[in-house]
Amino acid sequence: MIGRLNHVAIAVRDLDAASATYRGALGAQVSEPQPLPEHGVTVVFINLPNTKIELLEPLGADSPIAKFLERNADGGMHHICYEVDDLIAARDKLKAGGARVLGDGTPKIGAHGKPVLFLHPKDFNGTLVELEQT
Ligand SMILES: CC[C@@H](C(=O)O)C(=O)SCCNC(=O)CCNC(=O)[C@H](O)C(C)(C)COP(=O)(O)OP(=O)(O)OC[C@H]1O[C@@H](n2cnc3c(N)ncnc32)[C@H](O)[C@@H]1OP(=O)(O)O
Ligand SMILES: [Co+2]
Numbered sequence: 001m002i003g004r005l006n007h008v009a010i011a012v013r014d015l016d017a018a019s020a021t022y023r024g025a026l027g028a029q030v031s032e033p034q035p036l037p038e039h040g041v042t043v044v045f046i047n048l049p050n051t052k053i054e055l056l057e058p059l060g061a062d063s064p065i066a067k068f069l070e071r072n073a074d075g076g077m078h079h080i081c082y083e084v085d086d087l088i089a090a091r092d093k094l095k096a097g098g099a100r101v102l103g104d105g106t107p108k109i110g111a112h113g114k115p116v117l118f119l120h121p122k123d124f125n126g127t128l129v130e131l132e133q134t
Contacts (some may be wrong), residue, residue, distance in 0.1 A: 002082040015057035079128035
């Protein structure tokens with residue numbers, strides 16, 4: 001069911017500092033920051049030859065990454081995003097198998113303008129999974 005790895009997301013406290021590290025030490029091309037209030041984060045993307053890195057900074061009082069950063073003061077790997085051809089079919093199959101789809105199960109539009117859903121980390125080996133419609 002899952003297809004390509006779309007991105008690996010890293011939660012950070014300071015997006016400018018993290019962007020500078022990727023740009024400077026790692027020689028990466030880093031996009032401009034993109035605030036996404038509906039997701040409670042500001043993101044930058046780093047395009048690699050085979051996938052993307054998504055750096056996430058909390059935005060607003062109810063950011064879903066706030067608690068994660070309280071627990072991980074230096075930041076850390078927050079989620080992994082796989083592409084699926086049919087997000088609704090994938091959601092329904094996962095729910096039928098007992099996996100927890102986060103929120104009310106209605107896809108939101110993600111950073112790439114495509115529908116996304118999240119799956120509970122406790123159901124996937126301690127890793128928060130994002131699914132993005134191709
Ligand atoms: C930019 C837009 C979009 C894109 O297009 O790419 C994005 O990526 S948006 C990214 C941010 N959005 C989200 O993360 C939405 C989904 N997340 C959530 O609904 C919540 O963050 C969560 C996963 C349900 C966690 O909720 P929270 O309240 O922060 O934590 P809990 O205390 O309830 O945690 C329960 C349990 O799970 C462990 N946990 C939490 N987050 C993670 C994580 N990222 N990776 C692995 N494990 C995680 C947490 O440690 C708790 O474990 P125990 O302590 O053992 O109970
Ligand atoms: Co993401």
